[in-house]
Amino acid sequence: MKVREIAKLLNGELVGNAELDVNKIAKIEDAGPGCVAFLANPKYIKYLATTQASCLIVSRDQTLEGMMRPEIAFVIVADARVAFGWMMQHLNPLPEFFKQSTAVHPMAVVDPTATLGIGVSIGAYCVISANVRIGDATVVMPGVKIATGTKLGARCVVYPNVVILNDCTIGDRVILQSGCVIGTDGFGFSRNADGSYNKLPHGGTVVIEDDVEIGSNSTIARSALGATRIEKGCKLDCHVHIAHHCNIGENTVFAAQVGVSGSTQIGKRCQFGGQSGVAGHVVVADDMIIGAHAGVMKSFVEPHTTVSGFPARNHVAALRGQANMMKAAAQFHEIKQLRAELETLKKQISEKFSPRK
């Protein structure tokens, strides 16, 4: 592929030799001759001086003054990360992970009442139960179990060994990564006088809207009534747990191992760092950023707030609290010093003004 073809594909401005050939995608730090790489995170600018890449895709707002080497062809775009994704998608379409010669593998159990759209692929050892509906062109990989009454939209990708329990509703273009569980029972019990528990039935459901991605081994619990809802465009990494009755606003993202407790309402476009958690029955406003490992224990209703620490506070306050904790030793020393000097003064004064004088 010529650099000028890349520039055209990405609608980018080209600086350098348009006729260079590139035939491989690489990371900037590993790239050799013939490779195309990208530069979006300022942390990686240090590799600019040494990279062997033939072509670099860079963002327009990055200042590379005096760092652009003549032997490298630069393609300048609005957002290098987005553009690079486009190019990769163009060069690497989704591989066929599990080859099969029939749309529905002969070693799959599909109930006669299930409805499959045009071009649906069902892998070996899948179970598609009664009254399930699957939309056009959805790929269901081997070992997936879908219980009665669940609806999946079109062009979804369901990875191996996913479990979707009964009566869930899943939109179009949803990606469910390996081993995730959709619609497991909410964790709800009533406690008896002797400390034992009775399980509360969870007759509700889970609704996952269009363009959501759920990471491997994540779990989404069904509600007792109504639905646990993941609004369109949300992205969940691996090991994320969303409890019963939650509502997750559109385009909110969760890094790995985040947990959200029951009946909590999360706003739109929030970003949750890894291993953070949210208590039950609280509200998280739109556009909030929750730091890694943070524990949100109360509602935050002001949009665009960044919180961190445990319990989660406004990030600036949390940093100050941390700093205080570390500075305290010096302060404790100063307090001792003040005490000593004060005692000396008191003694001086009492000597000077003692009645004996």
Add this chain to the structure above:
Amino acid sequence: MKVREIAKLLNGELVGNAELDVNKIAKIEDAGPGCVAFLANPKYIKYLATTQASCLIVSRDQTLEGMMRPEIAFVIVADARVAFGWMMQHLNPLPEFFKQSTAVHPMAVVDPTATLGIGVSIGAYCVISANVRIGDATVVMPGVKIATGTKLGARCVVYPNVVILNDCTIGDRVILQSGCVIGTDGFGFSRNADGSYNKLPHGGTVVIEDDVEIGSNSTIARSALGATRIEKGCKLDCHVHIAHHCNIGENTVFAAQVGVSGSTQIGKRCQFGGQSGVAGHVVVADDMIIGAHAGVMKSFVEPHTTVSGFPARNHVAALRGQANMMKAAAQFHEIKQLRAELETLKKQISEKFSPRK
């Protein structure tokens, strides 16, 4: 269903129109005409003024003085949450998630030496290995793998894609949610001089007593010797990890993503908040409450203690520590002020009493 039938089913006191018809279960905030809802959590009393429910199930000890609207029929019971659960169980029996026309699906592998009780159901693509014993009326959903020598009790429900390794003992009425793993190897190694590790064999087992529920994708590790034991009535949410040699006392509950390290002894009726963790080789007393995200790093032997934070401390002390951290900035300012004033005083005194005078 008439309201008077609900009152009779729940053995409750009826206030209002006994002949009202209800045909749907709903949450108090969503309920419309013809719906029955419940009110147990005081946080939801605010919806009492606006709910459109025809019937509300409320707890006897809740003060609703002056808030009971005449158009709503109230059924007053000892515990509204328990009663509502009963009613839901009555109205919604466990659905048949995976329809099959034979008790053992033809697409399941059951070893000839395995013993299945009366009414056992085995789903498609299950593997039931040699010498496994399964009690009466237990339901094993598709894709479950049970290794040699494991015993399951009666009336258990095993969800899809669960894995139970060899020689485990599981009681009656146990619920194993999708994708959980029972009896995985404990994480035990010996370290060689060069920093590499040798795996220690884990020839022990896991014992899960009656009425336990294990959440989706949770993992219970087998011990090297003896058994990891989950005593009767314990409830574990999703992504919980119990390490080798642990003993979990009866009716203890774990919210999602809790981890317990090896050889730890947890008391009865404890409650673990989400994402909390416990170190290895420690003791947690009976009836303790461990806050969300807390890290228990030492033994707590006093029953009924509530702990929180990291490292976990008595909750009141932990809150005080947090408050100190946040208040410290003001104190640091006061220290500076004290220093300045003290210096002034010292100067004054030294001037007044200077030898020159």
Add this chain to the structure above:
Amino acid sequence: MKVREIAKLLNGELVGNAELDVNKIAKIEDAGPGCVAFLANPKYIKYLATTQASCLIVSRDQTLEGMMRPEIAFVIVADARVAFGWMMQHLNPLPEFFKQSTAVHPMAVVDPTATLGIGVSIGAYCVISANVRIGDATVVMPGVKIATGTKLGARCVVYPNVVILNDCTIGDRVILQSGCVIGTDGFGFSRNADGSYNKLPHGGTVVIEDDVEIGSNSTIARSALGATRIEKGCKLDCHVHIAHHCNIGENTVFAAQVGVSGSTQIGKRCQFGGQSGVAGHVVVADDMIIGAHAGVMKSFVEPHTTVSGFPARNHVAALRGQANMMKAAAQFHEIKQLRAELETLKKQISEKFSPRK
């Protein structure tokens, strides 16, 4: 088995009756007559006075002066834990978890282009896709799904329901515990102006070197470019997440529920406590110890550092910070006291030296 046979097997020094018969392995606190137990952790020395074991394996450097009871035969070895592991391995070879009479179960789908080594065993309901290569004597238990182009080495053990996505490379003697997922998509997206996200393709792979063990339900994400790499000898417990582009140095161990964010470089022989986490794009030096629940938010380049807390700091500093937080209340009281005394002094001085006098 005679005690002298044990001493010979373990190359240990024998103190006591060499002809005693032992026929069972037990924990020191549970051991009865005829049992052999071991003593490596000083926490368990308290059981020495009461154990009923016939034989104890102890480490040479343990001081048991005056505590060695004559009725117990002691086998003294360099490392009691290692030696006990050897003995267990000798007495309990890996059981056959899923009996089958053919090497490849008839209920498994193996693509004709897949290559299986000598003695490979493939369980029921496995799918081995196109161009997969599996080395000699590797055991693949039921329900495992391996996508196109992946290579597994020799003598690996793959537990039930594991998923390995396409084009991964896995070394020899690797153990993949139940339900783990290797090669799931990295969590990478580009953000659009309206807050929605585009998925970045992850055309890279995962490389797992020899002698690695991955715990149940853990997840290893594939990189967008190049490989996520787990170097030889690493041991990961359950629920561990390693994100895209990470490199984990050899013989590093991760307790349960640890998460490592993308593009992070972890050194060799590190030890991660349970529920700890590491931010993306940072470096962790060799031989570091990361405390349980710690959150590493920046690079640590000094080898052999121990860190803890959130954000993770040098362990001694973190402990001091914690201590400060708890001691602060007393200090605040002292500040108040200093203020009161200072005010008294100021008043005294101003009275003594007032112009009125």
